[in-house]
Amino acid sequence: MATDRKKIELAKWILDPDKAQQLPDDLGLLEKKIGELGLDKIYREIELPLAPILEDMKKIGIKADARILDKLSKELNKEIVELEKKIYGLAGLPFNLNSPKQLSEILFEKLKIDSAGIPRRKTGAFSTDVEALTKIKDRHLIVAPILDYRELFKIKSTYIDPLRELIGRDGRIHTTFIQTGTSTGRLSSQNPNLQNIPILSEWGKKLREAFVAEQGFSFAALDYSQIELRVLASVAQDEKMIEAFKNDLDIHKMTASNVFNIPVEKVTPEMRQLAKTLNFGVIYGMGPDAFARTSGLNRAEASKFIKEYFSDFADIKRWQEKTINMARQTGYVETLNGRKRWLANIMSPNRRLAAEAERMAINMPIQGLAADIIKIAMIKTMEILKQKNWHMKKIRLLLSIHDELLFEIEDDILKQAADLIKKEMEGAYTLAIPIKVNLAIGKNWANV
């Protein structure tokens, strides 16, 4: 059970996850307030039981193969040095490639690359982020190797080398899951952050191969399928989206079919990608500008698609408006479980701040309920594992990555145990639609 110190920290965070208020360190007072604000379920049924589970996860850690990391570090170093040479040659002089300021000077002053369409940063320098560099990729030969350099340097300096140093004498890496670190109810992971290990790039995959299951064990990765969109459909009670999930349709395809007013069979991959961006954008409160930027459309087209989206899924629009109005009246938003986030700026006369608060308002009940669900699943699952006397001996919960749980399971019970966990996760909460979990099994984190 949690210490009073820990309980106080949790209670204060639940009362005010942005930590903007000055709350007393008096547990009695805090718990009284929790009751008054309808936060008992969050406090007593979710966060308090979760605390010891996170402690166990930290203690057990995840096994990492130092030899693989060492090998990757050497390989990356070779690539990075070669890219540096090439880039300095094209620039005509060496400079600090990791300095956006210096890089900007080289690109746009020394080499005089056309800066049309490249935004300036607040320091006045032209942006050199991946979006900007991609835009000028065809304007000079130096750009492509810079993009390559960025990717490789990032993976080496942020992941490979620090992770190597964090392997303990037990051969494992022990992240800290922070229970009071987010404003929406999610967990975060620190020192190292194991919630943002690369997965998409080729080198990211190689890195994940360094995370390995203990001898005689395998990894089981279970991730909720489209959990935030399912939560959105359910919370907003959008019949069209609910039906799609009930029928286990490809949700992005269905969205494209609606937005483009064509049958599902006629949806192209490009249309589906656009619909996918829209679906995620809706959860984040994306406007026409951001949608245009990420989709490659112009502003007018982007606006048109957003409008079409909300006419097809009118209940979602209505829910968003209702949620923002409630926030204006009460000063907070909440998940179906009562988890709250106070939005001080929702009535701000500063439109930028008010609009920012509105986006937080429509995001938090979705992201927060998804977080509630996976936390409930963690608690229910661990209870079962303890009953079966598997906990820590034959099964360890290693990581929680927002919509995914990574377990290490002894091979003799692997299949039956993984299926059991899957059922627990799917049954953790009842929405208007089924909750689906994907299961993957492998000996390392790249192969799950």
Next chain:
DNA sequence: CGCATACGCGCC
């Protein structure tokens, strides 16, 4: 020299 900030970027 340490610290805060800006920038950039990995993940969900």
Next chain:
DNA sequence: AAACGGCGCGTTTGCG
């Protein structure tokens, strides 16, 4: 220019 929600972290740069 930016305004797409939630995080943690490495490097550079400017300041005290």
